[in-house]
Amino acid sequence: xxxxxxxxxxxITLKYLFSKPVTVPYPDAPVALKPRFHGRHVLTRHPNGxxxxxxxxxxxxxxxxYAIYVEPAENDPENPVSAGERYAKVYEINMxxxxxxxxxxxxxxxxxxxxxxxxxxxxxxxSDLIYGKEDMLVDVMGTKPQRREAKMTxxxxxxxxxxxxxxxxxxxxxxxxxxxxx
Amino acid sequence: MNWSYPVDPYxxxxxxxxxxxxxxxxxxxxxxxxxxxxxxxxxxxxxPNRVGPFGLLQPLADAIKSIFKEDIVVAQADRFLFVLAPxxxxxxxxxxxxxxxxxxxxxxxxxxxxxxNLDLGILxxxxxxxxxxxxxxxxxxASGSKYSLLGSLRSSAxxxxxxxxxxxxxxxxxxxxxxxxxxxxxxxxxxxxxxxLYAFPAFLVYLIASMAEAARTPFDLxxxxxxxxxxxxxxxxxxxxxxxxxxxxxxxxxxxxxIPTLFLGGWTMPVLEVPYLWMFLxxxxxxxxxxxxxxxxxxxxxxxxxxxGWGFLFPVAxxxxxxxxxxxxxxxxxxxxLYLSALSFLALLGAVLYTPKPARKGGGx
Numbered sequence: 001x002x003x004x005x006x007x008x009x010x011x012i013t014l015k016y017l018f019s020k021p022v023t024v025p026y027p028d029a030p031v032a033l034k035p036r037f038h039g040r041h042v043l044t045r046h047p048n049g050x051x052x053x054x055x056x057x058x059x060x061x062x063x064x065x066y067a068i069y070v071e072p073a074e075n076d077p078e079n080p081v082s083a084g085e086r087y088a089k090v091y092e093i094n095m096x097x098x099x100x101x102x103x104x105x106x107x108x109x110x111x112x113x114x115x116x117x118x119x120x121x122x123x124x125x126x127s128d129l130i131y132g133k134e135d136m137l138v139d140v141m142g143t144k145p146q147r148r149e150a151k152m153t154x155x156x157x158x159x160x161x162x163x164x165x166x167x168x169x170x171x172x173x174x175x176x177x178x179x180x181x182x
Numbered sequence: 183m184n185w186s187y188p189v190d191p192y193x194x195x196x197x198x199x200x201x202x203x204x205x206x207x208x209x210x211x212x213x214x215x216x217x218x219x220x221x222x223x224x225x226x227x228x229x230p231n232r233v234g235p236f237g238l239l240q241p242l243a244d245a246i247k248s249i250f251k252e253d254i255v256v257a258q259a260d261r262f263l264f265v266l267a268p269x270x271x272x273x274x275x276x277x278x279x280x281x282x283x284x285x286x287x288x289x290x291x292x293x294x295x296x297x298x299n300l301d302l303g304i305l306x307x308x309x310x311x312x313x314x315x316x317x318x319x320x321x322x323x324a325s326g327s328k329y330s331l332l333g334s335l336r337s338s339a340x341x342x343x344x345x346x347x348x349x350x351x352x353x354x355x356x357x358x359x360x361x362x363x364x365x366x367x368x369x370x371x372x373x374x375x376x377x378x379l380y381a382f383p384a385f386l387v388y389l390i391a392s393m394a395e396a397a398r399t400p401f402d403l404x405x406x407x408x409x410x411x412x413x414x415x416x417x418x419x420x421x422x423x424x425x426x427x428x429x430x431x432x433x434x435x436x437x438x439x440x441i442p443t444l445f446l447g448g449w450t451m452p453v454l455e456v457p458y459l460w461m462f463l464x465x466x467x468x469x470x471x472x473x474x475x476x477x478x479x480x481x482x483x484x485x486x487x488x489x490x491g492w493g494f495l496f497p498v499a500x501x502x503x504x505x506x507x508x509x510x511x512x513x514x515x516x517x518x519x520l521y522l523s524a525l526s527f528l529a530l531l532g533a534v535l536y537t538p539k540p541a542r543k544g545g546g547x
Contacts, residue, residue, distance in 0.1 A: 010474065
């Protein structure tokens, strides 16, 4: 350790004093997530509006945390819900058990379940952390507590993240992108 | 050497003393915030900014927290000394500031911009700052804890060691000015040029030693958390702990005010002389410098600390004192000291620019 090094180190810290802090002031500013972030699951639809999920339960079989429960039912040929023979009548994920590993997404033969970007799921009751179809279909924006708050205050759902782009697997999912458009 | 200073009425002195105490306590509160914000920015963070605009109410929140936290007196503690120690620390820290002049006589609404004007000013400063060691030592002793005792021993050893360098460094300007009065020292600098030009090594030694006196970073051994938990205030909690912090910050502010007073012309400035302004700017500069150093440098090991104090600062201060004494005793022209100061500055510059080849001992990378 020389005096020169000591003097140089002062210069280095002074340089950092005038640089922009790297801190993200999170609740005030959104977090920048990567496009392949593993967040709350999204149940996607085909472009014609039919659900991709065919109720095969392969996701539930693949799930290492036993977080997924699927109850299939036969499609009404006149008025089908999904593109296959059957559809998921009940599709529940227990977010307290889920480890967000993405194996369900790997196992899914139709690409119906895809991990999205929502992560602000903290809630007050165990039962509120079981997400059903109505909480995970593509048109749903935000998590249960976020939507509950939006309903109470009458304001639109405000999510705490921003992504550079939405990956193609999340077909039809609306997420705030860095360009500023939703 | 015959400046005369008007004397204030007693009520005014009391009022100014109150003002200094209130001012110092407020400054302490906001220095904690400023230091945390600055350290954060040095580390590319943001620092406390949640309480009030820019975190300005953070000191208030901290104060409320400190006061209402549980106040534990350890079972093994010597109760009387345990309570007395932080009070001693704070009181003697507060006492030193009153001597410092902030402007020419009569510039405080027609009164004097200092609390008291002592002819033995520097002696008084030393007496008071030495007594502050008692607070630290008693706190370690009264806590009945090994960590506290070790921390307080370290603290008092380093404070006493560096006090020597500090005292000797100050003797050079005192010899030149021929007075221990802080007002005399400032006035002399106004007439003859700032003292750091005449005593650069002494200035440097004083700067380093006052960092140690205020227990600032390269010398903040009493609080080496990795080794000592909290040092001498390990067993203290709540408001008593806050009092130690207060004492430490007041030492810090006082040191930042004393360095410019003694070596950088105090409230004077060759151009644009405004009372108070330059003094506050100089204080702010040294506060910033100390925080900057805290953000950058590492802490010295205990033996390194003592070796540096006794083996480098003390001899340098002694040498410069002898040189100054020689010049003054033989009544040589004072410009010799200017040249010698410049030479020592060049030597320092050379030492900063010189990079020796790293000496590798043994094998390995």
